[in-house]
Amino acid sequence: MSKNKRRKTYDTLLNGITYFASSISFITLLAILIFIFGKGYKLLNIDLIAENFESQGYVADLYDYARLCNCESDIAFDEGVYYSSKWGIALADQIDLLGKNVIQIIYVNPKSPLFEIRDKGIGNEPIELRDEYHIIRIAFDNYPTALSRYGAENMINYLNANDELREIEFQTKGGGIKGSIITTLYLIALTLIIALPIGIGAAIYLNEYAPNNKFTKFLRSLIETLTGVPSIIYGLMGLAIFVPITTKLTNATGGNIISGAMTLAVILLPVIIRTTEESLKVIPDDYRQASLALGASKTQTTFKVVLPSSVPGILTATLLAIGRIIGESAALVFAIGTSIKDQVSLTGKSTSLAVHIWAMMTDEPANIELSATIAIIIVLIVVILNILIKLISSRYLKRKLGISI
Amino acid sequence: MTLTNEKAFHINQLNLYYGNKLALDNIDIDIYQKQVTALIGPSGCGKSTFLRTLNRMNDLISNCHVNGKILYNENDIYSSDSDVIDLRRRIGMVFQKPNPFPMSIYDNVAYGLRCQGVKDKAVLQKAVKKALVDAALYEEVKDRLKESALSLSGGQQQRLCIARAIAMSPDVILMDEPTSALDPIATAKIEDLINDLKKDYTIIIVTHNMQQALRVSDYTAFFLLGEIVEYGLTSELFSHPKNPKTEDYITGRFG
Numbered sequence: 001m002s003k004n005k006r007r008k009t010y011d012t013l014l015n016g017i018t019y020f021a022s023s024i025s026f027i028t029l030l031a032i033l034i035f036i037f038g039k040g041y042k043l044l045n046i047d048l049i050a051e052n053f054e055s056q057g058y059v060a061d062l063y064d065y066a067r068l069c070n071c072e073s074d075i076a077f078d079e080g081v082y083y084s085s086k087w088g089i090a091l092a093d094q095i096d097l098l099g100k101n102v103i104q105i106i107y108v109n110p111k112s113p114l115f116e117i118r119d120k121g122i123g124n125e126p127i128e129l130r131d132e133y134h135i136i137r138i139a140f141d142n143y144p145t146a147l148s149r150y151g152a153e154n155m156i157n158y159l160n161a162n163d164e165l166r167e168i169e170f171q172t173k174g175g176g177i178k179g180s181i182i183t184t185l186y187l188i189a190l191t192l193i194i195a196l197p198i199g200i201g202a203a204i205y206l207n208e209y210a211p212n213n214k215f216t217k218f219l220r221s222l223i224e225t226l227t228g229v230p231s232i233i234y235g236l237m238g239l240a241i242f243v244p245i246t247t248k249l250t251n252a253t254g255g256n257i258i259s260g261a262m263t264l265a266v267i268l269l270p271v272i273i274r275t276t277e278e279s280l281k282v283i284p285d286d287y288r289q290a291s292l293a294l295g296a297s298k299t300q301t302t303f304k305v306v307l308p309s310s311v312p313g314i315l316t317a318t319l320l321a322i323g324r325i326i327g328e329s330a331a332l333v334f335a336i337g338t339s340i341k342d343q344v345s346l347t348g349k350s351t352s353l354a355v356h357i358w359a360m361m362t363d364e365p366a367n368i369e370l371s372a373t374i375a376i377i378i379v380l381i382v383v384i385l386n387i388l389i390k391l392i393s394s395r396y397l398k399r400k401l402g403i404s405i
Numbered sequence: 406m407t408l409t410n411e412k413a414f415h416i417n418q419l420n421l422y423y424g425n426k427l428a429l430d431n432i433d434i435d436i437y438q439k440q441v442t443a444l445i446g447p448s449g450c451g452k453s454t455f456l457r458t459l460n461r462m463n464d465l466i467s468n469c470h471v472n473g474k475i476l477y478n479e480n481d482i483y484s485s486d487s488d489v490i491d492l493r494r495r496i497g498m499v500f501q502k503p504n505p506f507p508m509s510i511y512d513n514v515a516y517g518l519r520c521q522g523v524k525d526k527a528v529l530q531k532a533v534k535k536a537l538v539d540a541a542l543y544e545e546v547k548d549r550l551k552e553s554a555l556s557l558s559g560g561q562q563q564r565l566c567i568a569r570a571i572a573m574s575p576d577v578i579l580m581d582e583p584t585s586a587l588d589p590i591a592t593a594k595i596e597d598l599i600n601d602l603k604k605d606y607t608i609i610i611v612t613h614n615m616q617q618a619l620r621v622s623d624y625t626a627f628f629l630l631g632e633i634v635e636y637g638l639t640s641e642l643f644s645h646p647k648n649p650k651t652e653d654y655i656t657g658r659f660g
Contacts, residue, residue: 289504290569293500294497
């Protein structure tokens with residue numbers, strides 16, 4: 001009786017530990033999600049994904065012939081939008097994509113003198129003041145300068161108090177992460193193109209061809225060791241080897257997407273080799289024997305029977321690889337660099353979303369909100385790619401193998 | 406029953422070692438064409454090992470080596486100039502557990518031919534159909550050739566494996582306990598099939614089931630501890646065993 005009781009307590013204890021462990025991991029995951037959504041949802045909008053990061057700044061002044069328009073607007077503005085009929089411009093306080101307070105131009109009357117202004121820089125090119133630009137400051141001849149931090153209402157008051165203005169400084173909308181998203185997708189595609197064939201090939205060699213000897217064991221333990229090397233060391237290697245190679249062979253001038261993808265491919269190789277080898281191991285020997293007994297060569301057996309059967313495992317490897325590519329930042333800081341670019345090219349500098357977060361957090365002050373928003377986007381990309389690969393995998397299994405999962 | 410004396414295999418002083426362990430000891434046996442030869446004996450007696458030497462499947466085991474002669478159509482299959490891939494094309498094999506490939510029924514049967522480089526669709530279709538008809542499976546699967554072979558029942562899978570082997574039009578079919586994983590009805594179907602197939606093929610079957618050996622085979626070899634204790638016509642071996650060990654085994658006193 002007491003023996004039974006002791007066993008029961010023991011079982012309860014062990015079960016309790018497993019429940020506890022699984023709930024801890026679940027709670028951690030939930031906490032991360034709550035944090036990034038709680039912090040980041042405010043800045044989450046489609047403009048962030050679609051907009052450029054860089055903003056162009058202009059300092060402009062009026063043409064000599066420009067006259068005040070004193071034009072009333074027939075548009076009914078929302079609350080918080082201030083309109084100067086003297087200058088024909090409507091301004092509002094807004095939060096930009098980076099989460100900073102800015103004064104955004106809501107509307108410029110076509111008859112407004114501000115509608116046609118000229119760049120004070122080289123060439124005096126005419127510029128159009130568009131309704132999405134942010135005004136930084138407006139300077140007058142005999143009056144204090146209106147700065148953006150005074151707010152939209154004050155800026156309109158300043159404008160109304162003056163008939164002339166000396167110069168106006170404004171910038172285009174910026175802070176979007178379009179370039180970093182495209183870079184991340186480029187990196188995923190390019191890295192997989194490099195790493196999958198090499199990794200799968202190596203796994204096939206190790207599992208199907210390699211003799212069972214000390215050298216093979218040594219090779220395997222080497223690969224396992226590589227899994228544990230910190231990625232920043234791979235980044236240094238990328239900087240020392242792949243960046244010079246790519247700058248020699250292409251028109252790149254420094255870290256670029258190709259050198260980044262090569263570095264990531266090296267990081268991923270051990271993961272891909274291990275996962276693929278595991279999936280090759282579980283393929284029943286019956287298949288190999290049946291194929292060989294039918295007069296197929298070893299190579300035919302490997303590529304016609306063994307490899308197709310391991311596709312689900314290879315897809316799992318791909319999934320892990322994609323997660324790693326999206327999440328990697330330390331190695332990319334060296335292998336690509338941290339400059340955020342909108343014009344993405346394979347040989348140009350630009351950076352991934354994870355490094356984008358890193359750049360935002362090293363800003364002064366650290367931009368936690370935007371980082372959390374980018375984190376949400378990263379999570380969404382990972383989820384979408386996961387679902388996509390699961391779909392492909394289950395369709396393949398059903399079509400080819402007749403197994404439904 | 407017509408018995409021919411044309412030999413498919415002539416085996417002379419065959420020894421097989423796993424490392425240092427002798428697994429087949431001085432085997433001398435002639436196997437006749439277009440007959441069913443059953444190999445019986447208790448587990449671990451070497452009958453499956455022997456079967457696998459005939460299409461050199463033991464080559465896959467790293468520490469296994471063979472000496473002695475196996476003449477197949479007068480050619481030594483273990484000589485250095487023998488082509489193992491061609492040998493396996495002419496000597497098909499059916500395994501203990503049905504092992505269709507995870508692909509469609511059609512692709513399973515066409516697999517061997519495709520590996521030989523046959524690409525012509527009409528040729529493949531004809532060969533697949535003939536193999537399935539010969540393996541008595543065609544009527545059951547003719548509407549679902551594109552479906553996965555894994556959706557078939559165990560008995561159907563095993564007949565598919567036989568179809569896959571005979572699609573290569575081999576001379577010999579080796580069967581390693583082909584019914585041990587099947588129920589009695591599926592077993593009966595396979596046995597009927599073996600009776601049909603023996604007019605075209607030399608069949609060598611390993612079985613644990615004495616009744617099965619009696620039902621399907623023309624010749625029987627009794628293996629014990631890596632040696633052939635007795636070999637002869639099935640009818641004689643079962644009714645008048647010459648060796649007392651054979652008698653003990655077939656009457657169920659051990660094994």
